[in-house]
Amino acid sequence: MSAPAQQHNPDALVEYGFRRVIITITAVMCALLEIVDTTIVNVALTDMRGSLGATLTDVAWVITAYAIANVIVIPMTSWLSQQFGRRNYFAASIIIFTVSSFLCGNASNIWELVAFRFIQGMGGGALLVTAQTIITESYPIAKRGMAQAIYGMGVIVGPTLGPPLGGYLVDNFSWPYIFYINIPLGIIATFLTITFVKSPKYGEKLKAKQVDWWGIVFLASFIGSLQFVLEHGQQDDWFNDGLIVLLSVVSVFGFVAFIWRELVYKHPIVNLGVLKDGNLKIGTIMCFILGFGLYGSTLVIPIYTQQILGWTATDAGMLLIPGSLVTAFLMPIVGNLIQKGVPQAYLVAAGFFVFFGFTLWMHNVMTPDTGVEHLFWPLILRGIGLSLLFVPITTMALSTLKGKNIGEGAAFTGMMRQLGGSFGIALITTFITRFSQSHRVDLVANLDITKPEVQNRVNQMQQGFMAKGFSFNEALGKAYQAMDFSVMKQATVMSYMDVFLYLGIMFLCCIPVILFVKRGKNKIDPAEAMH
Structure with missing residues (x-):
């Protein structure tokens, strides 16, 4: 189907029967993988400290790095899937998440683990939003309530499954297995994605010189700094700490620069115009x-x-x-x-x-x-x-x-x-x-x-x-x-x-x-x- 036809026909991506079931299972599995990994490490931090010889402050970065990568990549997922094709981008994100899970389990020191967790978070953030988009577009408009219900089961149950699953794996095996458990599921999800997920085409891909590089820089500085301040503010005594003050300033300036850039640039990395939709505006507040x-x-x-x-x-x-x-x-x-x-x-x-x-x-x-x-x-x-x-x-x-x-x-x-x-x-x-x-x-x-x-x-x-x-x-x-x-x-x-x-x-x-x-x-x- 041609790009214009897909653009004007919202039902072009709607699936029925067996294909929709498989696509739904794949998307929910990926969303669940990403969210479980947000909380599963919480109960393993003590074991990580012991085996990697890290301090409590060092090991907290295992959580922080993942969270920062998540929030940086999430706003860019729609743009990235348009540039590379949704199926390709989704499959690549699963592969990045799966490979980095293996590397996390094999990390020999705490900073290796933190670096691999950041990469894992880059892949994981993409899984969350792209999975939601795939499920939403696979169902007719009238059935999207049910689509969001199925997606929501993974999002809501995920944070709760993390601690008991992590506790079981740490108590009966060792902490690397909280990462290894992702590998077989990631391989299955990659195969299903390549086989069943469609890639809509919305316009032409941008050339390298047209990419909103400054938008990416401003977004990363704004969101990344903000996430760090929120994660470490209390333990570092908030604005009595020089680094917290510096990153707060970076976040504010990054936010202002990001908004300005996205409003004036012809090919923005994040389309702020979509927020003109009244329901989306209220929905984002309610999601917060x-x-x-x-x-x-x-x-x-x-x-x-x-x-x-x-x-x-x-x-x-x-x-x-x-x-x-x-x-x-x-x-x-x-x-x-x-x-x-x-x-x-x-x-x-x-x-x-x-x-x-x-x-x-x-x-x-x-x-x-x-x-x-x-x-x-x-x-x-x-x-x-x-x-x-x-x-x-x-x-x-x-x-x-x-x-x-x-x-x-x-x-x-x-x-x-x-x-x-x-x-x-x-x-x-x-x-x-x-x-x-x-x-x-x-x-x-x-x-x-x-x-x-x-x-x-x-x-x-x-x-x-x-x-x-x-x-x-x-x-x-x-x-x-x-x-x-x-x-x-x-x-x-x-x-x-x-x-x-x-x-x-x-x-x-x-x-x-x-x-x-x-x-x-x-x-x-x-x-x-x-x-």
């Missing part, structure tokens, strides 16, 4: 909020269960699985509701309200002694909320786009979801630290040593330590230390409670924004329903 809530809550719950409740990494990861399975189960149902004409805005509003209920419930059940039975149902509610949010938001954002604008829109939603997660993690870790200190000061102020109940508690602990063989003074010192630890633990729990309360308020405030959304084309045409 969704990333904030999804990745933020995925971060807080394992930290709380491990640091406060003393669970293992595997147990903490397993806790999230039932809620994720609920999300995966409900997503096709939500996609079906969209196909039947239920407005996306109503579903999103319901999702935000359900997520508010989840955060409020978590706020009320968190204590230093909370058990799995207290957390199970709030996390099931979280799963319901995510299913009501992801599919309608993504469908709504892309519902009024056509042709190559779908890929450009998907790049924006993917980038904003990732950045939302980065902002969420950065702000939440900062707030936990600051709130913990604030609550500790308040609790200590009320801990009057002259009160009989406080004296009795200290005496009991002192007697306990003396019974273990410590002297009178040593036992007293140990008792005060134990009291301080107990206060700090309670202060940290209170900071987690605050985080969930503020997250809930943020989601509640999003509901009025949904009223500005236009109805997308989401009702099934009887002729299309026959396929």
Whole structure:
């Protein structure tokens, strides 16, 4: 089919039957690979430190390098797939991801591993958005709600699968296997992509001198610096650190220069004009909020269960699985509701309200002694909320786009979801630290040593330590230390409670924004329903 024909016929890439099933499986597999690798390394960092002789700061770069590469490449994926052909670009990205996974597993020192993780992130970022575009264009417009539901299953379940899968592989094998597991799946996905995925043609390829090199430089400096600041800001004490200040300035200037360049250059690397679409504008904001809530809550719950409740990494990861399975189960149902004409805005509003209920419930059940039975149902509610949010938001954002604008829109939603997660993690870790200190000061102020109940508690602990063989003074010192630890633990729990309360308020405030959304084309045409 000629390029103009494909450009004017949005259904030229629609697939039916067996081919669509294979393409969908391939795209979801690739999205799942990319997202699982975002979180699977979290539980292996301690083993990496030991075997590679790295410090905690050094090993944190294993996560940071991957995240920076992800957010740099995501906005460029639509342009790159237009230049090289979608099938070629998607297959090349899978190969890059797979080969770099092998190299990560064979790294002999920490900086080799960081370098290969960056390359892996370049391939992985492309997988995420290109997979979404391939699925979206493989389904008729009326069935795109279901398409986003299928894609969303991988995106939502991925972050949850990472920690327990990583924990199992590290406990039973060794940390390189968290990378080796990608290799057979990558080979299968490459073969299926080359065999089944089509490459649309949208206009002529650019010559080297027409490529927006300055746009690429400004984008990389803006996004890369911002991601570094968000990842390392809290541990480096934010703007009291010279490097954080420098990169913040680079990010601001990179952002301004990038916007200017893309608006004036004839062949921009990122088409900002697609943001004139009202639904996409609101959809990108909602994707940012969704990333904030999804990745933020995925971060807080394992930290709380491990640091406060003393669970293992595997147990903490397993806790999230039932809620994720609920999300995966409900997503096709939500996609079906969209196909039947239920407005996306109503579903999103319901999702935000359900997520508010989840955060409020978590706020009320968190204590230093909370058990799995207290957390199970709030996390099931979280799963319901995510299913009501992801599919309608993504469908709504892309519902009024056509042709190559779908890929450009998907790049924006993917980038904003990732950045939302980065902002969420950065702000939440900062707030936990600051709130913990604030609550500790308040609790200590009320801990009057002259009160009989406080004296009795200290005496009991002192007697306990003396019974273990410590002297009178040593036992007293140990008792005060134990009291301080107990206060700090309670202060940290209170900071987690605050985080969930503020997250809930943020989601509640999003509901009025949904009223500005236009109805997308989401009702099934009887002729299309026959396929």
